Amino acid sequence: MYRISSVSITNRNDYHQRINNAKILIGNSPENNGNNNPSCAVITSIPSGSTRTFDCGGMIGRFVNVYLDDPQGILAICELEVYGELVDTYLVMGRSVVVVEKKLCWSDALFYCRDFYWDLLSIHSEEEQREVEEVMRNASLHLTKHVWLGLRRYLMVGTWTWMTGASVDYSYWETKSIWQMTSPCGGVDTDGSFHWRDLPCGDHLHFICLADFPEDNKRVTFFSSTRPSV
Known part of the structure; x- marks a missing residue:
């Protein structure tokens, strides 16, 4: 697992709009190809051939993925770099x-x-x-x-x-x-x-x-006035 400080993404020269509205997700769950993990950022757009860096504030996880929640969409990325440090386990x-x-x-x-x-x-x-x-x-x-x-x-x-x-x-x-x-x-x-x-x-x-996900995935649902149940 790593503490992720930032993710840098370079867009393609052509079809640059294919990155629009994609999410950068970071977490430890492999379920749904990691698409259930918490979000670091939403990529509204990146100009053609340009690079943008997204601050993830030290989010911790073993999986980093970019996900486009659009059945009709096509996700395209030129390059992606992840910056962080190893977490002691x-x-x-x-x-x-x-x-x-x-x-x-x-x-x-x-x-x-x-x-x-x-x-x-x-x-x-x-x-x-x-x-x-x-x-x-x-x-x-x-x-x-x-x-x-x-x-x-x-x-x-x-x-x-x-x-x-x-x-x-x-x-x-x-x-x-x-x-x-x-x-x-x-x-x-x-x-x-x-x-x-x-x-x-x-x-x-x-x-x-x-940090490990148990096979039975059991845990008590907890409610808070400031957070939804988890």
Whole structure:
């Protein structure tokens, strides 16, 4: 996966209008030939034989494609160059994960992971917990005191679940006291104990995304007042 800073496209000398209204898409999903991935830009037009550079603002993905959503259209490109840098990825129980350097609240972290990867990371066993700890020890950035995981508590019933929909069969809470579980969002300490903690959902923290797409493609639909469901 790469953090894409910009994409430069050179148009043909002839039939230059064939590039008009094409979209530059960047993401990790191979579904529909990558045409379901988020958009960096819409190419309104490029003059004949000219080059335009589109700022993608550090969008992250393993696929970059140009897509013309017109059954009657013909897409033509002379040259395309992609500029970016490799994103550090780690393996946890054979799954690719990424420690994101942005500091976001829990819901924005969830949306970020779902926009650019798959989901906030879930942990299902002690072995997986230890591998996540190793990832945080080796992370290249100075992590916030806590890091968001895909843990969410249902307020009506009081039970915790992973945003993949899996139940929390294995847990590593600092304490099981109900008084320590007052916030519905969960993260993990980075101070060496690596216990899980309930945290105010509005805290701006680093977070860990699962980058691989699971075979069942299951995850919990999440709604926000500022975003549509994902």
